[in-house]
Amino acid sequence: MRRDPLARKGLLGRLPQAWRQPLAVSGVVIAVAWLVIAVAAPWLAPHDPLAQELPRLAPPGPDHWFGTDQLGRDILSRVMHGARVSIPLTLALVALSLLIGGLLGACAGYFGRWVDETIMRLADLVFAFPTVILAMVVAAALGASLTNAVLAVLVVAWPAYARVTRGLVLGVREREFVLSGRLLGFSAWRSLRVDVLPNVTGPILVLATLDIGTALLLLSGLSFLGLGAKPPSPEWGAMVSSGVEVFDSWWVATFPGLAILTVVLAFNFLGDTLRDALDPRTARAIKERAL
Amino acid sequence: MEKGAAVTPPRPRRPALPPLARFLIRRVLMAILLAWGVTLVTFVLTNLVPGDPVAANLGQRAMNDPEIVAQWRAEHGLDKPLWEQYGLYLQGLVQGDLGDSQQSHRPVSQDLAEAVPATLELAGAAILISLVLGVAFGVIAALRRDRLSDHLLRLVSLIGISVPTFWLALVAFYVFFYRLQITPGSGRVDPALGAPPPVTGLHTVDALLAGQWDVFGSAAGHLITPALVLALYTIGLLTRFTRSAVLEVLGQDYVRAARAKGLPGRVILFRYVLRSALVPVITVAGLAFGSLLSGTVLVEAIFAWPGIGQYAYKSATTLDLPAVMGVGLVVGVVYLVINLIVDVLYGVIDPRVRLR
Numbered sequence: 001m002r003r004d005p006l007a008r009k010g011l012l013g014r015l016p017q018a019w020r021q022p023l024a025v026s027g028v029v030i031a032v033a034w035l036v037i038a039v040a041a042p043w044l045a046p047h048d049p050l051a052q053e054l055p056r057l058a059p060p061g062p063d064h065w066f067g068t069d070q071l072g073r074d075i076l077s078r079v080m081h082g083a084r085v086s087i088p089l090t091l092a093l094v095a096l097s098l099l100i101g102g103l104l105g106a107c108a109g110y111f112g113r114w115v116d117e118t119i120m121r122l123a124d125l126v127f128a129f130p131t132v133i134l135a136m137v138v139a140a141a142l143g144a145s146l147t148n149a150v151l152a153v154l155v156v157a158w159p160a161y162a163r164v165t166r167g168l169v170l171g172v173r174e175r176e177f178v179l180s181g182r183l184l185g186f187s188a189w190r191s192l193r194v195d196v197l198p199n200v201t202g203p204i205l206v207l208a209t210l211d212i213g214t215a216l217l218l219l220s221g222l223s224f225l226g227l228g229a230k231p232p233s234p235e236w237g238a239m240v241s242s243g244v245e246v247f248d249s250w251w252v253a254t255f256p257g258l259a260i261l262t263v264v265l266a267f268n269f270l271g272d273t274l275r276d277a278l279d280p281r282t283a284r285a286i287k288e289r290a291l
Numbered sequence: 292m293e294k295g296a297a298v299t300p301p302r303p304r305r306p307a308l309p310p311l312a313r314f315l316i317r318r319v320l321m322a323i324l325l326a327w328g329v330t331l332v333t334f335v336l337t338n339l340v341p342g343d344p345v346a347a348n349l350g351q352r353a354m355n356d357p358e359i360v361a362q363w364r365a366e367h368g369l370d371k372p373l374w375e376q377y378g379l380y381l382q383g384l385v386q387g388d389l390g391d392s393q394q395s396h397r398p399v400s401q402d403l404a405e406a407v408p409a410t411l412e413l414a415g416a417a418i419l420i421s422l423v424l425g426v427a428f429g430v431i432a433a434l435r436r437d438r439l440s441d442h443l444l445r446l447v448s449l450i451g452i453s454v455p456t457f458w459l460a461l462v463a464f465y466v467f468f469y470r471l472q473i474t475p476g477s478g479r480v481d482p483a484l485g486a487p488p489p490v491t492g493l494h495t496v497d498a499l500l501a502g503q504w505d506v507f508g509s510a511a512g513h514l515i516t517p518a519l520v521l522a523l524y525t526i527g528l529l530t531r532f533t534r535s536a537v538l539e540v541l542g543q544d545y546v547r548a549a550r551a552k553g554l555p556g557r558v559i560l561f562r563y564v565l566r567s568a569l570v571p572v573i574t575v576a577g578l579a580f581g582s583l584l585s586g587t588v589l590v591e592a593i594f595a596w597p598g599i600g601q602y603a604y605k606s607a608t609t610l611d612l613p614a615v616m617g618v619g620l621v622v623g624v625v626y627l628v629i630n631l632i633v634d635v636l637y638g639v640i641d642p643r644v645r646l647r
Contacts, residue, residue: 133588133619136588137603137607137615141610240455244593264453272449
């Protein structure tokens with residue numbers, strides 16, 4: 001038996017109860033709704049998101065629910081199409097930083113010594129910078145584009161995964177089933193893949209779910225500063241930024257901002273639920289009664 | 292403390308410094324090393340990438356004239372090899388010279404001396420607000436676990452960490468300044484009143500020191516909205532951490548013993564629970580200060596707050612290398628100092644960590 005049996009049972013045994021909480025349900029509903037919008041935006045959206053054919057700066061009304069912007073584009077359609085820009089990029093971003101950070105952290109924890117020192121000091125260095133400022137410098141240096149903004153966020157996002165993975169790997173490295181694998185002659189790679197990986201994935205996935213929100217905030221923040229998506233693109237951060245110019249027409253900035261808020265909120269609900277389902281310390285605390 | 296000291300065997304040879312001093316020296320050395328790393332990272336990042344500071348600073352017509360370009364490069368030391376540029380930078384740094392900004396044509400240190408206090412005032416006010424509200428909310432949520440107030444506070448804290456700061460800043464500016472007109476607009480202080488005589492650089496403190504009540508009122512009024520906007524994220528963060536930290540302590544045996552002894556709930560809460568629950572909370576608050584410094588970039592843009600965020604943005608977009616490196620250095624050092632303070636506070640709050 002290579003997997004830690006208790007860890008698996010704990011997760012599966014608790015899932016149903018945790019997922020019945022109202023926050024969990026609304027998280028799932030909102031997230032699924034946004035995914036549907038992202039996929040079906042071309043059919044759902046009432047107008048072309050780029051067409052400048054409507055009256056300019058029309059307030060929200062029965063014809064266009066979210067109003068129109070200064071170029072006569074339908075904001076509802078743009079917000080819907082924005083989901084196709086932001087959500088896939090954010091997911092890819094989190095997946096990439098999980099891969100890079102997780103791999104580096106696993107190496108640091110498993111091999112120890114200079115590998116550990118090098119990787120973790122590098123992570124410390126990134127941590128010593130406030131994320132937005134570092135990402136801003138990277139994005140500005142690479143040139144403003146959405147891809148470069150993703151790269152910039154990647155630079156600041158991986159260390160969190162490296163730290164957590166390293167800590168988890170340190171925790172299982174000396175366990176009997178890992179040691180016995182090593183004694184049987186497993187290579188470092190096989191040992192990591194077969195014995196260590198299954199026991200650290202749960203917490204890292206929770207971290208990733210919670211991180212989706214942070215990544216989207218950072219990415220749209222860079223676009224807001226003009227370091228991400230280019231103007232015609234219906235990216236939410238850039239749309240809020242264009243709302244600054246037409247301050248009077250509150251709807252231009254309000255709706256894309258609400259889109260960001262709801263997506264981030266949904267994934268934070270999900271991440272919270274996953275963590276409650278997983279974290280034994282929280283589970284223990286729930287059993288105890290307060291003052 | 293005394294008991295622990297008696298148990299530790301006397302160290303041979305080095306009858307050295309007290310533990311706190313040794314700890315501080317080690318941390319300061321680490322901080323200097325990290326600060327140097329910060330300059331190296333910024334330098335490498337801003338030099339090994341395609342962006343060209345010449346193109347960012349000179350107009351298109353000047354760019355077409357190779358003579359002007361060469362002159363500009365020589366003027367800013369960009370014609371020398373990279374390692375020499377970095378060496379010169381470090382040499383100046385040791386003497387407190389951060390170079391000249393290519394944008395403002397002033398020493399970077401002078402620019403920073405104006406921008407840093409503005410940001411510290413904003414971030415300081417935000418962290419104070421979030422510590423007070425976050426810890427209070429977290430304790431209430433933990434004590435009233437699974438009741439309505441707990442669920443409401445959980446929702447509020449989740450919203451707090453999910454709101455895009457730049458959007459919230461815009462909404463707050465629109466609602467409170469533009470619509471309701473209950474807060475003053477952008478900037479740090481009413482220009483008609485002017486800034487108070489500089490002592491600390493924090494307008495609110497300086498105004499109080501000078502006894503200028505009208506200036507203080509104006510500065511505080513300008514400060515409150517951006518600080519609240521900035522604080523919302525950290526309030527959410529601290530509420531969540533305080534709640535789980537308090538819950539964990541509540542389950543400990545010594546708390547149960549105190550309750551069995553019949554101590555009043557208030558005593559248990561403040562003397563037993565909060566004291567150990569505050570340790571993880573302070574760690575998070577230290578980390579949160581970093582995210583506050585990040586948030587200022589976005590908030591300062593909306594409120595026209597002349598702080599380090601605006602300066603960083605301006606210098607990053609124009610690839611003003613000395614300025615970017617100065618910002619990186621200052622921000623990195625501020626962050627390290629905050630972490631140092633956090634580590635020292637640990638010892639003050641929790642004697643168990645003092646001897647480590």
